[in-house]
Amino acid sequence: MRDNVIAAKTALRDLCDPTPLQRNVHLSAKFDADIYLKREDLSPVRSYKLRGAFNFMRKRMGGEGAEKLFVCASAGNHAQGFAFCCRHFGVNGVVFMPVTTPQQKIDKTRTFGEGFIRIELVGDIFDVCYGAARAFAADHDGILVPPFDDPDIIEGQATVASEIEEQWPEGEDPFDLIVMPVGGGGLAAGVTSYFADRLPDRAYLFTEPEGAPSLKRALTDGAVVTLDEVDNFVDGAAVARIGDANFEALKRFSADQVMAVPENALCVTMTEMLNVEGVVLEPAGALALTALSRMPAEEVRGRRIVVLVSGGNFDFDRLPDVKERAMRYLGVKKYLVLRLPQRPGALKDFLALLGPDDDIARFEYLKKSARNFGSILIGIETSRPENFGVLFENLARNGLKYQDITDNEVLANLII
Structure with a gap:
């Protein structure tokens, strides 16, 4: 897999520069540890989702693929990456988004894909929207670009790990913990697969919204499950069912390595990072960071930790609600x-x-x-x-x- 990921990373440079890996002074002092942030919120579409969409689509640009209609379903971030790639490759696309998607993400998707995409709002949750996208792609002989459950998507998301590897400070001891968010599982599957022969399994901590613990439930039950109910507050990670291919890559991990993070706790992290660091995070982008505050202090102190900051597509119309939730949680x-x-x-x-x-x-x-x-x-x-x-x-x-x-x-x- 490593050679394929490195090739994907090389191809990605035609689209964008690497996102930075930064040691955060504030968080390092707060937790008495070396905390490095992989800033996917600084990608051109302010999330890591561009990586998977690009890798999937570039592999289908030859022959009839370039003449096909591309289709995707997303609560926002995958849609933006998809739209960005449609314009990059000069192909037409249709984006299905839940009706509940924040307006900021809808508007940015339209901007990134201007002239090449159209948007359809369907359903209240992602899984309903995804079903509509699959049906549309089948009816119109289109190519469905899945948000997470596909080997090429996983391979694209794994370029995050390859960048971390090359960006880690020369001469520093290697990091001993990597904390990452989980929605559909594409990022986690890609990163863990890339580092499979370099990091022990205990070096990972996965984080999910408390209202959408699809990976934790799957690991507990030993099989993929579909959640009966999902809290949509963390719209970038509120997925009722983890991807089958992703679970296959992650099933070796323990359910104890998945932290279910309360939605209101995320709001504390979002307001702190905005007020102290000037960093804008969406709820899903705050998942991994929030885990640091909920871990026992002795499990964080003195460690070298990489935290994946997955996205910064935040609609500021939601800020009053975020502040309210943060105060109630505190x-x-x-x-x-x-x-x-x-x-x-x-x-x-x-x-x-x-x-x-x-x-x-x-x-x-x-x-x-x-x-x-x-x-x-x-x-x-x-x-x-x-x-x-x-x-x-x-x-x-x-x-x-x-x-x-x-x-x-x-x-x-x-x-x-």
Whole structure:
């Protein structure tokens, strides 16, 4: 495989330069380790997906392939890579994207493939969209460019590993851990296959969204499974079924090597990297980085770690939601339904119970629950999680009833 990957990497230079491998000073100091970031968010389409699409399509440019209609399905990043390649090769393509795809990714896909592609929005999740793309390609004698489950796609994604190998600082001890995100599994399959005779299996940590753990479930069950439900927040990795070819390459690993990362934890990483480093990450691009904060400190300290930053296609219209999720995850923002007496001065008495760092971010009168009491939805932000313990003690001491609905997803989605 190595020779084929190196050939793919050489061909890729006609399209773009290598993405940088950078030692991050902030993260290295934070975790007391040598943390290197492979910055796939700095590719021309701001994700690694360009690699697989290019490799797949370049192998089909000869003969009748150049006259065919190319088709793909994607939640965004593969679509952008596909569109970029359609324009590069001068071929026509049709892109199927879920209706839920962020507008920023739709617009960028259209820009990258301008004059050569058209976009069809189908279904709420990727797997429905992918089915529509397969049917369309079959009906129109088109060439389907799969997002992850294909040897040529895997080979293209493996060029990431080949670049890491040639970019690793000369004279430095080799890295001993590589952390990467998993959606359909093409990147993980490619990287692990490329390094198969150079790194032990224990040198890998895979990360998935908690709401779409397709690899972890497959490794646990010993076979590929289709998840009944997927959380689409991490749109670049929210896949209900890992690719068959990819699972074949990854099945030797333990389910314990797959970390399911809570969606709200990703938001903490996204806001930190934006505020501290000026790095824009999409949720899938924050998966591997977030794993560092969730690992035991002793498992990170002193190690040389490569983290694959897979993408930076973030729609800033989502930033308020990301900040909200981050604060809730850190425990510095909560939503309460408060039962307040309906008498003059009751609100003033409640406000007196707040601490000096507590701030009311939302206040909404819901309805009268009884003649003498009313229910109020209140959002409170504070500086430290422990401040809420003080507030709750004050509420109990003063006989005020409340319900904390912060982590109640059903109520939070309906009310908040």
